[in-house]
Amino acid sequence: MQENLVIVESPAKAKTIEKFLGESFLVKSSYGHIRDLSKKNLGIDIEHNFLPEYIISDDKIKVVQELRSLVKKAKTVWLASDEDREGEAIAWHLAEVLELDPTQTKRIVFHEITKEAIQNAIKTPRTVDLNLVNAQQARRILDRLVGFELSPLLWKKVKPSLSAGRVQSVAVRLIVEREREIMAFTQTSNFRVTGQFEPNNKEYTLKAELDRRFEEKEQAHKFLERCIGASFSISNVDKKPGKRSPAAPFTTSTLQQEAGRKLGYSVSQTMTIAQKLYEAGLITYMRTDSVNLSDTAISAAEKAIKSMYGAEYHNHRQYRTKAKGAQEAHEAIRPTYMENATVEGTPQERRLYELIWKRTIASQMSDALTEKTTITIGAPSIEEKFVAAGEIVKFDGFLKVYKESADDESNEDEAEVLLPPIKVGEHQNTKEINAVQRFAQRPPRYAESSLVKKMEELGIGRPSTYAPTISTIINRGYVIKEDRAGFERNIETLTLKKDKITEKVAKENYGAEKAKLFPSDIGMLVTDFLSEHFSNIMNYDFTAKVEKDFDIIAEGKIKWEEMIRKFYSPFHKDVELTMETSTPTKGEKVLGVDPKTGKTVSVRIGRFGPIAQLGSSEEEPVYAGLQKGQLIETITLEEALKLFEFPRNLGEYEGKAVQVGIGRFGPYVKHASKYVSIPKTDSPSEINLERAIELIEAKRKADSEKVIKTFNEEPELQVLNGRFGPYIAFNGANYKIPKTTDPKALTLEDCRTIVESQATTVKAKPRAKATGSKATTAKAKASTTKKASSKTAAPKKTTTKKTK
């Protein structure tokens, strides 16, 4: 019987810590917060000094029950939640619920999971810091007040089920404002001049850029004219040493950014994979804002670097966290064992692990040493100079392992350029000089990861909420994550070659977006509404300001109720005033008059999204939904009028009408009550009958090929041809067919084997029907289903989670 009960936040952590403590210690987890404000109402009694009503969360009732009985048996209870505001509150709630005296109960903390750190912590316990707890209560209550007073306002004035909050509303604002910057951006261009030079013996070619750009084509042309016959020579050669230093180890935010840029993972994907690595004991905790590495980690990294790369590659470094509002309860995200450059696991897990390993190791490596060479080329008759710049790496240092990537993908000149040995004064012949039109870059749209970066900069949100916040603003329909096709533009080029100037126009694609965040109409409308009435909360530094107050509460200098009162009185007045005075808004905008019918054309937000309306509401108006990518803010009268052209009648095919329409999933052709999507390459307003028939026939063909195989003995099982290739459909779930297998040759027995082998890994949710019991007995018989039992079995069983 253990006489000590230690409670931590995470079960994985509990497992590791238990190993470090003696036999007399039992380590359990609270699984995060165990209580929260009641959700049935506000959960705060405003009349009674903001008295919070805490209740045990539904999913924590069992946890609390177990802890209660363990507490009874234990002599000493140790509250070992994280050392930050939230962790302190968890400890306090535990003390309250488990009926422990918070002024007596032992509270311990550690920042790294090592035997030494934990034993040290046990030696130096303190009690719960009630001031810090109060700071957390203030944080929690403020967020509830803001969220639960603003959201109903939106239901009333804009649309039901919407939401607003200190974090999400500001995140949406960032995206809305960026979009408006892009709308306001006017494209400018200039002419960039580059020259290729070579000496008389043609030993090398030098590529150099002119030190000025020209606004107008005529200027560039005149410059090229001046170059004809000019006598160029090397006027200067300059060499300078440079260096580059590695980036700090990963925090949640930087891991999300790099995994997004380098591996293409979404923020939530990254977190799910990291969670797996953490649970397997391969990395430290993945929700952290700290760049700190423990002493043991630093020396393990040193050992690994010296043995793998040599002593000259090692450089001891200590990093400081600079993120706003960082609480540093954990270490940076790093491998548990530095000597393991790779681990076992799924390809995704392996790649993320390697990224973490490289980043951590590189952070303890030497600077890269470089040499920058700048060569200047000029002619007596020409004022401007050509400059060739090159950089070579003299010592690669940390670059041997890791290079950070940038948000904008436009650094294609990063490649190492080795410049030839060159003498000052050497004559250069002009091989070719080009003046190429260059367009200024518009501001970039946010990707998930760059939004997280921005939020962290502003101190909005925490490592545990970045991913959920992005899901929220997408689920509420404020923001859309998608790809958009680019546009085409002309690029003018002037070329001087053999004393002749020629002009050329080339086409260039630009502005294509991949997995970027776009604001929706509702996102823009809500942002404007909130900004108008609650500018303080929508301010980018609102969180930073209240954080300062929370810190003062944590120091015990003011009471949390006072701080909340000061915030709430004016805030609540604004809410009431807005509720009474502001008129409900659907973002309606009149675009003009339809020249054909003389009726008014307007756009607004309808029940199912943005719509265009032809005619006033009294006279049975015609509606048309806006298309993907169209916004109320920017749609023109002409674009709106086009929407009313649908559905278009193209004529008849096989005696039945052929129509073109635009639906929820984009443009489609309708024929004999069947629908065929129109591909992006076709324009729905220009498509003709002939082409439509082509699409109908193509769809028929695809449909006829859809069913590859069926079996009489088992009608529920089918081999089908889908978007991603052939697959097996069985009982409402789908199973992939190995690439090496010919789907046509599959027998029913083969199919059953495939279904069975994937039943546990891919499909964790087969339809729970009467067949369910049959399926499980079948599984129980099969010998390959160890995984199944551990996954479907109740978690209380200590079936080993070893899968490899």
Next chain:
DNA sequence: CAGTGAGCGAGCTTCCGCTTGACTT
């Protein structure tokens, strides 16, 4: 992987931060 419009009204929606599973809608 499937699918292609919008009446009426009652009842419900919602926050941020800690943590993992559960498994239908």
